[in-house]
């Protein structure tokens with residue numbers, strides 16, 4: 461699927477809508493953060509053209525596999541994000557038009573498109589990155605607090621494959 465849409469093909473009378481699923485290989489900047497496993501995000505993105513501006517809004521829902529920054533355990537991070545912002549053509553900052561747009565809409569998030577091209581897949585990846593916590597820790601993802609840091613080799617093994625995963629799961633209940 462084409463990851464770019466040309467601004468010039470957007471219609472002012474019809475919202476451009478794209479729906480689908482993003483996998484890790486479609487999110488190259490996230491691939492360093494995510495661990496192997498199921499990381500799939502369902503998305504909807506809408507582009508609504510008004511003159512030279514584009515209103516961009518949509519949502520992302522799904523699960524990203526991340527690892528705890530402290531112990532390396534794999535955590536499932538639920539994403540449920542809605543986003544909305546405006547895109548304007550990248551112009552000379554001294555241009556009068558650009559100033560007016562920025563002053564009028566100073567409360568709204570603004571992004572830019574260049575050369576008649578909008579990279580909508582990149583927009584979705586941006587939103588996925590913004591949804592991630594600053595620190596990935598077990599206790600912040602509904603897990604018991606982790607305390608013992610593993611060595612790098614153990615973390616690597618965990619990320620690749622953990623044959624004892626079913627034994628490690630909540631087996632601490634006594635009754």
Ligand SMILES: [Zn+2]
Nearest residue numbers: 528531598606
């Ligand atoms: Zn941890």
